[in-house]
Amino acid sequence: MEKIVSLCKRRGFIFQGSEIYGGLAGTFDWGHFGVALKNNIKQSWWKKFVDGRRDMYGVDAAIIMNPKVWEASGHVAGFSDPTPDGKQFNVMFKTQVGAGEEAVTSYLRPETAQGMFVNFKNTVDAFHPKLPFGMAQIGKAFRNEIAPRDFIFRQREFEQMEIEYFVRKSDWEKYFEYWKDEMLLWMEEIGIDMSKVHEIEVGDGDRAHYSSRTVDFEFDFPFGQKELFGLAYRTDFDLKTHKLDYVDEVPTESRGSSTADAVGKKIIPHVIEPTFGIDRAILAILASAYTEDQKDGEVRGYLKLKPNIAPVICAVSPLLKNKPELVEYANTKVFAPLKEEFGRVIWDDNGNIGKRYRRQDEIGTPFCIVVDFDTLTDDSVTVRYRDTGAQDRIKVENLASYIKEKI
Numbered sequence: 116m117e118k119i120v121s122l123c124k125r126r127g128f129i130f131q132g133s134e135i136y137g138g139l140a141g142t143f144d145w146g147h148f149g150v151a152l153k154n155n156i157k158q159s160w161w162k163k164f165v166d167g168r169r170d171m172y173g174v175d176a177a178i179i180m181n182p183k184v185w186e187a188s189g190h191v192a193g194f195s196d197p198t199p200d201g202k203q204f205n206v207m208f209k210t211q212v213g214a215g216e217e218a219v220t221s222y223l224r225p226e227t228a229q230g231m232f233v234n235f236k237n238t239v240d241a242f243h244p245k246l247p248f249g250m251a252q253i254g255k256a257f258r259n260e261i262a263p264r265d266f267i268f269r270q271r272e273f274e275q276m277e278i279e280y281f282v283r284k285s286d287w288e289k290y291f292e293y294w295k296d297e298m299l300l301w302m303e304e305i306g307i308d309m310s311k312v313h314e315i316e317v318g319d320g321d322r323a324h325y326s327s328r329t330v331d332f333e334f335d336f337p338f339g340q341k342e343l344f345g346l347a348y349r350t351d352f353d354l355k356t357h358k359l360d361y362v363d364e365v366p367t368e369s370r371g372s373s374t375a376d377a378v379g380k381k382i383i384p385h386v387i388e389p390t391f392g393i394d395r396a397i398l399a400i401l402a403s404a405y406t407e408d409q410k411d412g413e414v415r416g417y418l419k420l421k422p423n424i425a426p427v428i429c430a431v432s433p434l435l436k437n438k439p440e441l442v443e444y445a446n447t448k449v450f451a452p453l454k455e456e457f458g459r460v461i462w463d464d465n466g467n468i469g470k471r472y473r474r475q476d477e478i479g480t481p482f483c484i485v486v487d488f489d490t491l492t493d494d495s496v497t498v499r500y501r502d503t504g505a506q507d508r509i510k511v512e513n514l515a516s517y518i519k520e521k522i
């Protein structure tokens with residue numbers, strides 16, 4: 116864990132929040148490569164669960180909501196943790212909205228979910244979706260955790276990616292199983308070590324106030340087996356509490372007989388909620404990817420990130436930075452076109468080649484491309500692969516397709 120934390124700081128992924136003022140517990144700031152990693156994860160999630168489907172509607176709701184939302188949702192009454200002296204402490208952050216007499220106490224959202232429930236009617240009215248369908252949101256959530264700890268695992272400000280999937284009551288078990296599988300598939304896709312993932316059925320006394328069934332996906336983090344993501348059956352709790360319903364208009368013949376009586380009737384859909392913490396996803400990915408081996412007689416620590424997730428796809432270097440003809444070639448014929456094509460491409464000419472490789476290995480860059488003196492005559496470059504150190508000689512004109520094939 117210490118190695119991961121120090122790599123994240125040294126290589127510009129994640130810094131302690133407000134560090135120059137002594138930090139602020141439970142907050143972190145993301146550097147260039149951390150933002151890139153986070154964006155890649157969000158994009159992968161959105162692509163799979165929203166753009167890749169026909170039944171999902173995106174939302175980006177306000178973080179500060181009318182306090183009535185949190186009264187109705189049960190968070191004002193029940194979103195508490197015990198303090199060390201046994202008192203219940205509500206972990207929602209309070210804030211004042213407006214000035215003077217007019218000021219209203221509200222809260223920073225502790226989950227993104229409610230931003231979707233309160234837009235259920237808007238979504239139905241705007242898009243007329245047929246059951247089953249879902250709403251999806253990515254955004255910040257805030258909890259005044261009593262004891263933030265374990266790097267980005269338990270923070271006071273973090274980010275969630277959540278789906279509220281609306282189904283007929285009789286179908287909830289089927290879709291619970293369906294979403295469990297979808298969640299597992301995506302974890303694998305982003306490079307989480309699946310041998311470290313455990314499915315835990317959460318017992319009656321331990322579930323959140325809105326859930327009738329919860330499965331937690333726990334991960335073997337370096338500090339122990341802890342919750343990574345969750346899957347909850349929220350029943351009709353939320354739509355009911357916000358007094359929302361839905362007119363089910365599907366023709367009888369396309370329906371199972373058990374739900375035939377609901378045709379054209381107002382019903383309250385039930386909700387399956389797959390929820391993903393981005394920060395925990397990143398910690399699990401880093402813990403899965405961090406690898407040490409022996410290279411050139413020394414221990415090499417590197418991130419074996421999947422190329423689709425890695426902050427940098429390839430780094431481009433001139434063999435020597437004081438040879439203008441190498442720099443010119445590397446810049447105009449290799450770096451510029453690759454940057455244009457892939458975006459996540461960096462220029463690295465610091466130190467000797469060995470140092471550059473070590474640095475890119477730590478960032479998790481799958482390919483390092485070096486322009487040398489032979490390049491000037493044969494228009495070929497050396498492409499070195501992170502995991503094996505193996506090198507290929509590739510024609511510059513084929514570089515983009517070579518990389519595309521591997522990512």
Ligand code: GAP
Pocket residue numbers: 225226227228258260267268269270271273274275277342343344345388390391392393394395
């Ligand atoms: N809407 C349901 C919900 O919020 P949760 O289990 O309380 O459920 C969902 O939170 C996910 O958010 C967790 O599985 C975890 O990945 C992430 N999460 C929760 N609290 C967190 C914290 N303090 N720091 C970082 N991530 C957190």
